[in-house]
Amino acid sequence: MDIIFYHPTFDAAWWLNALTTALPGARVREWQPGDNEHADYALVWHPPVEMLHGRELKAVFALGAGVDSILSKLKANPEMLPEHIPLFRLEDTGMGQQMQEYAVSQVLHWFRRFDDYQALKQQARWEPLPEYQHDEFTIGILGAGVLGSKVAEALRPWGFPLRCWSRSRKAWPGVESFAGKEELPAFLNNTRVLINLLPNTPETVGIINQTLINQLADNSYLLNLARGVHLNEEDLLSALESGKLKGAMLDVFSREPLPAESPLWAHPRVAMTPHVAAVTRPPEAVDYIAHTIGQLEAGNAVSGQVDRARGY
Numbered sequence: 252m253d254i255i256f257y258h259p260t261f262d263a264a265w266w267l268n269a270l271t272t273a274l275p276g277a278r279v280r281e282w283q284p285g286d287n288e289h290a291d292y293a294l295v296w297h298p299p300v301e302m303l304h305g306r307e308l309k310a311v312f313a314l315g316a317g318v319d320s321i322l323s324k325l326k327a328n329p330e331m332l333p334e335h336i337p338l339f340r341l342e343d344t345g346m347g348q349q350m351q352e353y354a355v356s357q358v359l360h361w362f363r364r365f366d367d368y369q370a371l372k373q374q375a376r377w378e379p380l381p382e383y384q385h386d387e388f389t390i391g392i393l394g395a396g397v398l399g400s401k402v403a404e405a406l407r408p409w410g411f412p413l414r415c416w417s418r419s420r421k422a423w424p425g426v427e428s429f430a431g432k433e434e435l436p437a438f439l440n441n442t443r444v445l446i447n448l449l450p451n452t453p454e455t456v457g458i459i460n461q462t463l464i465n466q467l468a469d470n471s472y473l474l475n476l477a478r479g480v481h482l483n484e485e486d487l488l489s490a491l492e493s494g495k496l497k498g499a500m501l502d503v504f505s506r507e508p509l510p511a512e513s514p515l516w517a518h519p520r521v522a523m524t525p526h527v528a529a530v531t532r533p534p535e536a537v538d539y540i541a542h543t544i545g546q547l548e549a550g551n552a553v554s555g556q557v558d559r560a561r562g563y
């Protein structure tokens with residue numbers, strides 16, 4: 252079996268070695284421009300069109316959870332990967348735990364009013380504030396997939412009312428499930444902390460805008476862990492200005508790296524990280540890909556295949 256690998260920043264030597272160990276007998280090589288030799292599988296992130304074009308591959312694996320960048324490339328270059336070649340993505344592979352850590356720590360930060368105490372400290376003010384109550388801190392998770400479910404699971408023991416929104420209804424213990432566009436208003440009503448874990452699709456671009464934010468509880472908080480294009484950054488700034496939103500924690504931005512002139516950098520109620528909420532963990536990713544290839548070779552059903560028409 253021949254496997255080609257391409258990632259703009261990962262240590263290819265490490266991956267080649269790990270894949271060869273996990274798939275004994277496989278010949279794994281780093282793809283280089285001009286390499287048109289046979290391959291059965293391709294492991295990629297931001298691949299050049301010519302890497303995949305014209306190949307009769309058994310499958311392609313995207314080396315991340317979100318497939319928006321490869322799907323938009325495929326839209327512009329459909330010949331790059333014919334529809335009959337399946338595209339897989341990473342499901343969890345350690346990202347779930349990272350999202351849990353991020354979400355739990357940030358929700359508790361807001362719930363315990365550390366943002367307020369930080370602001371008071373700037374003014375050298377010693378001022379105990381009233382406690383927030385769990386029942387006034389409803390947490391709504393947009394996107395109830397692999398990562399949304401892990402975040403819900405980690406938040407459950409903390410006693411906050413939990414709800415999720417997705418295309419189809421979920422039956423998760425302790426989580427109220429809302430499904431489809433028609434139930435979005437009910438999901439937003441009274442939500443105090445909105446956590447975004449949707450995929451980037453034509454239906455979800457710009458979803459966190461003024462209309463959506465206005466339906467949240469007053470003094471609410473936004474945690475964007477998915478993609479920058481989900482959020483209208485001007486509407487966010489207006490909502491912070493009006494007081495509708497009390498704070499935002501952003502990991503992803505409409506332009507990355509965030510341009511120096513963005514007002515988000517200096518905003519006192521916006522915190523941020525540089526798209527690191529959940530990164531690909533190579534050992535877990537290799538295990539997952541090796542297992543999936545083994546299942547595909549054995550003709551067994553596997554999960555993680557991207558539905559190109561749906562966009563995720």
Ligand SMILES: NC(=O)c1ccc[n+]([C@@H]2O[C@H](COP(=O)([O-])OP(=O)(O)OC[C@H]3O[C@@H](n4cnc5c(N)ncnc54)[C@H](O)[C@@H]3O)[C@@H](O)[C@H]2O)c1
Pocket residue numbers: 316317318342343346393394395396397398399416417418419431432448449450451452454455476477478502503526527528529530563
């Ligand atoms: N910031 C980071 O570091 C980072 C890391 C990993 C993933 N992500 C992002 O997180 C996203 C989610 O990952 P995942 O593995 O949980 O994806 P997933 O495909 O398992 O889950 C997606 C969820 O969104 C819901 N959904 C999709 N379109 C919808 C629509 N139009 N209306 C309602 N619900 C809709 C689905 O029903 C599903 O519940 C990824 O697509 C990626 O963009 C970000």
Ligand SMILES: O=C(O)[C@H](O)CO
Pocket residue numbers: 314315316317318529530531
């Ligand atoms: O989708 C992912 O895996 C991360 O956001 C990296 O882009």
